[in-house]
Amino acid sequence: MLQFAIRRLLSTLPTLLVVTVLVFGMVQLLPGDPARLLLGEEATPAAVAELRRSLGLDRPVPEQYFRWLGDVARLDLGASVKDNTSVGGLIADKLPTTLQLAVFAMLISLLISLPAGILSAMRQNSWVDRLLTLLALSGISLPSFFLGILLIYLFSIRLAWIPASGYVPFLEDPGRNLLLLLLPAVTLGVPTAAVLTRYLRSSMLEVMTQDYVRTAHAKGVTGGRVMFKHGLRNALIPVITAFGLQLGGLLGGAVITEQIFSVPGFGRLLVDAVFTRDLPVIQGVVLVSAVAVFLVSFLVDLAYAAVDPRIRYH
Amino acid sequence: MRPAPRTLALFTLLALGAASAQTVTVGLDADPPRLDPALSSAFVDRQVLNQIFDKLVDLDQNLKIVPGIARSWKVTNGGLTYTFTLRPGVRFHDGTPLDAAAVKYSLDRNMTLEGSARKNELSSVKEVKVINPQTVQVTLKQPYGPFLATLTDRAGMIVSPTAAQKAGADFQNGPVGSGPFQFVSRRRQDNVTLQANKGYWDGAPKIDRLVYRPFPDGDVRLANLLSGAVQVITPIDPKDISRLEQNPKFEVLNYPGLGFQGIWFNVTRAPFNNKANRQAVAATIDRDAVAKVVFYNTVKPAAGPFAPGTPVYNKNTRIPAPDLNAARQRLGGRPLTFTLLTTPGTVTTQLAQLYQAMFAQAGINARIQQVEFGTLLDRADKQDYDALILGWSGRPDPDGNIYDFFVTDGSNNQAGYSNKTVDGLLAKARAQNSMNARSATYNVALNQVNSDLPYVWVYHPNNLVGMVKGMSGLKPVPDGIVRFKDADLK
Numbered sequence: 001m002l003q004f005a006i007r008r009l010l011s012t013l014p015t016l017l018v019v020t021v022l023v024f025g026m027v028q029l030l031p032g033d034p035a036r037l038l039l040g041e042e043a044t045p046a047a048v049a050e051l052r053r054s055l056g057l058d059r060p061v062p063e064q065y066f067r068w069l070g071d072v073a074r075l076d077l078g079a080s081v082k083d084n085t086s087v088g089g090l091i092a093d094k095l096p097t098t099l100q101l102a103v104f105a106m107l108i109s110l111l112i113s114l115p116a117g118i119l120s121a122m123r124q125n126s127w128v129d130r131l132l133t134l135l136a137l138s139g140i141s142l143p144s145f146f147l148g149i150l151l152i153y154l155f156s157i158r159l160a161w162i163p164a165s166g167y168v169p170f171l172e173d174p175g176r177n178l179l180l181l182l183l184p185a186v187t188l189g190v191p192t193a194a195v196l197t198r199y200l201r202s203s204m205l206e207v208m209t210q211d212y213v214r215t216a217h218a219k220g221v222t223g224g225r226v227m228f229k230h231g232l233r234n235a236l237i238p239v240i241t242a243f244g245l246q247l248g249g250l251l252g253g254a255v256i257t258e259q260i261f262s263v264p265g266f267g268r269l270l271v272d273a274v275f276t277r278d279l280p281v282i283q284g285v286v287l288v289s290a291v292a293v294f295l296v297s298f299l300v301d302l303a304y305a306a307v308d309p310r311i312r313y314h
Numbered sequence: 315m316r317p318a319p320r321t322l323a324l325f326t327l328l329a330l331g332a333a334s335a336q337t338v339t340v341g342l343d344a345d346p347p348r349l350d351p352a353l354s355s356a357f358v359d360r361q362v363l364n365q366i367f368d369k370l371v372d373l374d375q376n377l378k379i380v381p382g383i384a385r386s387w388k389v390t391n392g393g394l395t396y397t398f399t400l401r402p403g404v405r406f407h408d409g410t411p412l413d414a415a416a417v418k419y420s421l422d423r424n425m426t427l428e429g430s431a432r433k434n435e436l437s438s439v440k441e442v443k444v445i446n447p448q449t450v451q452v453t454l455k456q457p458y459g460p461f462l463a464t465l466t467d468r469a470g471m472i473v474s475p476t477a478a479q480k481a482g483a484d485f486q487n488g489p490v491g492s493g494p495f496q497f498v499s500r501r502r503q504d505n506v507t508l509q510a511n512k513g514y515w516d517g518a519p520k521i522d523r524l525v526y527r528p529f530p531d532g533d534v535r536l537a538n539l540l541s542g543a544v545q546v547i548t549p550i551d552p553k554d555i556s557r558l559e560q561n562p563k564f565e566v567l568n569y570p571g572l573g574f575q576g577i578w579f580n581v582t583r584a585p586f587n588n589k590a591n592r593q594a595v596a597a598t599i600d601r602d603a604v605a606k607v608v609f610y611n612t613v614k615p616a617a618g619p620f621a622p623g624t625p626v627y628n629k630n631t632r633i634p635a636p637d638l639n640a641a642r643q644r645l646g647g648r649p650l651t652f653t654l655l656t657t658p659g660t661v662t663t664q665l666a667q668l669y670q671a672m673f674a675q676a677g678i679n680a681r682i683q684q685v686e687f688g689t690l691l692d693r694a695d696k697q698d699y700d701a702l703i704l705g706w707s708g709r710p711d712p713d714g715n716i717y718d719f720f721v722t723d724g725s726n727n728q729a730g731y732s733n734k735t736v737d738g739l740l741a742k743a744r745a746q747n748s749m750n751a752r753s754a755t756y757n758v759a760l761n762q763v764n765s766d767l768p769y770v771w772v773y774h775p776n777n778l779v780g781m782v783k784g785m786s787g788l789k790p791v792p793d794g795i796v797r798f799k800d801a802d803l804k
Contacts, residue, residue, distance in 0.1 A: 032688025036695060038347070041707060042355040042431040044718075044725040051429050082347045083502075084483050090502065149533065156541035164541040165527075165534070167504055262529055262538075264504030272345060272503055277688055 008301065012294045019290045020072065023283050024065045033057075034081050034277035055081055068283065077287070078280035080273075087284035090269060095288070098258070098265035100170065101188065102250040104181055108189035109196055109246075116193070117200025117239075122227065124205060132197065139194025144253060148187040148260035155183060165262035184261040188253050192246045199242045203235040210234070237304065244300030248293045336803055337523040338785075340796070341535045341547035345503050345528035350486035351471035352423055352430040357707045357794075360468065361548070362506055362526055364795045367471035367491030370398060370417065371462060375791055377624060377710050379462050383412065383472055383492070393457035393747045400448045404515045406474035407496040414450040418442045419475040421452070424468075434725070435469045457745045459752055463711030467793075494519045494799040503528060520787070520802040532660075539564070539780055545803060546788075548796055550780040551661070552612040558780050567779040569790035570623050572708025574616050574715065576771040577654075577669070578694065579701050582730035585652055586700060592767040594644035595701070598672045600636040601772055608664050613773040618760050619706075619715040621774040623792065626712045626753040628760075641676035651679040655693065655702035658684045666703060694728040704728065705775075710793055712756055713744055720763055729768035736762050 035051040036043055052058050056067070071078055077087035120132045156164035162183055170177040207213060208231055216226045255267035262268075266285065273281035344358045351363055372382040384398035404412040421442045424432035438458035443451045454461065464470065477490035489497050494516070495508035506526040510519040527544060529535035532551035536558075539547045550558065550566065558564045579586035579595070586592050601615035615633045620626050656666045666682045673680045680701075685693070693699050706726070709715055717740050718724040722732040739759035743752045763769070777794040787800035 030688075031685070032692045036691055037688045039355045039431060040691075041357070041726075042434070044434045047429070047431060047433065054428055083349075083486050085487060085502075093501075094503075149537070152534075152537050152541070156543075157537060160541065163543045164538045165529070165543055259531065260534060262504070262527065262534065264501055268503045275686070275688070276347065 005298075005302065008298055012298075016290065016294070020069060020287065021065070023286045023290070024068065026286075027279050027282055028061055030274075030277060032277055034279055037277045038081060068280075072287070077284035080281050081278045082273075082276055082281075087280050090281065091266070091284055091288055094264065094266045094269045097167065097169075097263060098251065098254050098267060101181055101184055101254060101257070101263060101265060102247065104178075104185035105189035105192065105250060105253075106243075106247065108185055109193035112189070112193035113196035113200060116197045118204060118227065118232070120197065120201040121204035121208070129201075132201075136194040136197045139190045140198075142190070144187050144191065144256050145260055147190060148183070148257060151183045151187060152260070167262075167264050181263070184257045184263055187260070188250060188257045191253070192250065195246060196239060196242060199239050200235060203238050204231055207231050207235045240300060240303055244296055244303075247296050251289055251292065335522045336520075337525060338521045338546065338798065338801060338803055339525040339527060339544040340798075341529050341538050341544040342526055343528070343532070343535065343549060344530060346506060346526065348486045349489045349497070349500070349506070351420075351468040351473060351489075352427045352432055353486055354468055355431040358528075360793075360795050362508075363468060363471060363489070364493070365495040365508055365524060365798055366489050366493045366497055367473065368404070368412070368493050369467070369470040370465045370472070371470060373466045373710050373791055373793055375789055377792055379466060382466075382470070383417075387462075389747070391453075393459075394454050396452045396454070396461065397445070398450050398452070400450065401515060402448060404492055405513070406477070406490055406492045407511060408474050408477050408490050410474045410476045410490075412472060412474075412492050413447040414444040415447070416475050417450045417472055418444050419478070420472045421469075423473065423478065432469045435464045435467075457747060459744055459747050459749075460711035460713040463709070463714070466710060495524050498523075514799075516799070519799050521798065524798055536780070539782070542782075545785055546779065546781040546796065548777075548779045548794075550778040552609045552778065554780070555610060555612060555778065563783055565781055565783050565785070567777070567781070567788065567790055568612060569777050570614070570621055570792055571775050571777045571794050572621050572624060572710060572715070572792050573706050573775055573794075574619050574621065574708065574771050575613075575703075575705030575773050575775060576616065576769055577701055577703055578699075578728045578769050579767065580697050580699050580729060581766075581768050582697050583700075585650055589766065590644045590646075591650055592770075594641045594650065594676065595673060595678060596767055596770040597634070597637045597641040597644065598676045598678065599634075599669070599770065599772060600672055601633055603672075604665070604668060604772055608661060608668060609773070609775075612776045612778060614776070616771040616774045618764070618771055619719070620712055620756070621708060621792070624710075624712065625749050626756050628753075628757055636672065638676045641678070645677070649677070649679070651681070652700035653683050654680045655683050655685060655690060655699045657687050657690055657703075662703065669703075697728070697730050702728070707794070708792075712752065713740075716740065716756065716759070717744065720759070720768070731763075731766065731768035733762060733766060735759075736766075 035048045035055060035057060039047055039051060056064060068078065079086055080090060116132050120129045123129050152164045155162045162179060166180050168176045168180060213226055213230055216230050254265060255271055258265045258267040259271055269281065270285045273285065342358050342361060346359045346362045347356050348354045348359055349362060351367060354363060368383040370382050370384045371379050374380045383401055383404060385401050386399045388397045400414060400417065406412055424430055425436045425439060438454045438456060438461060439452060440455045441453045445451050472492065474490040478485050481488055494511055494514045496511050498507040498509050500506040508524040510522050512518045529538060535547045536550065536554050538544045555566055558566050579592045581587055605611055605613050605615055614622055617631050617633050654666060654669065656662050670680045670682055690702060694702055694704060706715060718726040720727060720731055720736055721740050722737050736759050739755055743755040746752045746755060779796060784804040787802050788796055791797065
């Protein structure tokens, strides 16, 4: 297991290097000059040239890449073009917010999908199943910007229960922090919940036709016990994969959700950086996201082994 | 254990103090990028900078230049020398005295700091001299009429020399001025927090805390005002005006601005190197329809760069009515097809489609291409476009709305337009000191530009501020900067 873990981690290094090239290359393909955008209305050609020089943008692209890669190897992600703050510091400031939001959203999605998936499978083809299927399909198809605005309209404007936006760090005021993150987490969690419900339903149905389940029934084990003791544990294996994939997707979903609810997280940082062509920030954020996705898929692999004794890595 | 009566009294006092401490939260359309008067280049920065920094001179509601940190000034030597007398006893938020040396430091910093966006605005300055602690003298290389007006914006903001020297390039993350509010903290994409400067020379502000929060999306901005998360938003989308006005809990400030919007034609390549083609397109535009359909009449039809109410606005300006026959005549049966470049967004899309329909009435075929703002600017600079939709936020002095746009190789001359006569007139107007004389010169230049048509002006946007009822003391200064010094919330 340990050997597998180490081998698995080492094998990601070349992939990460490819990611750095892609990140850097993609950013170069973005149209628009960061210096020009930063200077905006006041830009004079002389000022643009001066800024390009001071940002090192007048250097050849390969030189810029290797300089950046060297800094990254020393864990220095550079400084924001916009206000000269360190990219590492910005990410350290924003990432916990988004991670908290993602975890919160995951909890909400599990809270919805576990009972819904099991119930759907237990009452296959009943009206409950059909209703849950309908809700799940709506959850998958509803765009998050629409759901977000809907929630703001209902809970912030109509009912005035929850502020429409804002953010307080958890340590400063835990209650308010959770209240403010509730609507964004629901917005982010609903599509995931819908996907997981569908996965869990079909996985449960498949498991329930297996021999060992039939044997358990034959031995006289009650329906509920079979469901939870024998069925659920096995049914969870494919769901864990889906869960892992969704977690990666959550980082992407956070981009839109954070924009709607003005949550100062990772996604908002990225959107803002793209609009201002803040190249060091874009590169840093994408790189850290890539590392995060690798890490998640690694953890999912480990979780597999923990849940299913049949799966062992050598 | 019972709390001692004195402790109890202290708690009560603190609680009362906390209850009356008033915070006003303002929703902006972008996160202010750079809070340094020298480096700032975005309109939204000015909303925040204006509360933190005092300027040498300021603007009033009628665009008159009024005393700021300079109590009075004298212009001598044929418009070459400006002598400013400063207010005594003013201190920066960090305790440094604001004297002539600090003014000299700030102006010099604006002219020399690497990456300063003020260099162009102050390029006419030859020298800044300290005469005595209360007097500072600026000598110009040549007479420059717009000089005082440029000092009503970031070029005239006075920074604390002690703080600026200590912070270097990081001054933007901890700006120190002498204005009615002082900087407390900022969290990117979340908030900029200021607190009242209790010792402000012109009296302490009535509110205690001023928090700016960015909401790039107009609907989200409005939702936050409606839900009470913020008390003021600027700007409001025109479509939301009537909704706010009909709601008894809210109020709208809707007042003229200084900017203009319209269409650039690239005169350096086909099809718009042909003047008749530009005239044909311009003749199809129905400005009243644009104002009504897209902007719910929150804009004024335009036929020049100067907004109504500004000093050189010509009251006899005739807004051209659409004339499809003239347009067809100009084309003389030739087909005209081109690409109209614009940015994505509800309003811009609607506007572009309306233009497209207007052009089509005269048989002109426009293809709309939407690119994101950075790309639009880049392609405008490189003159890689046929026609594009781009305007200007406006400046109090007319020079700031015309010179760089139409002078040969001007930094905002997106059309690639060049006309010797216009160059000469624009330079002449700059050197004139009397506004009447400048006005006459601009009108001659404008006749030429409007006949050459590198740009067609369509409308002047209004400033639109939404706020809760009970908010008072916000003066509608046309530059669109909301000043919170006298603001109060009942």
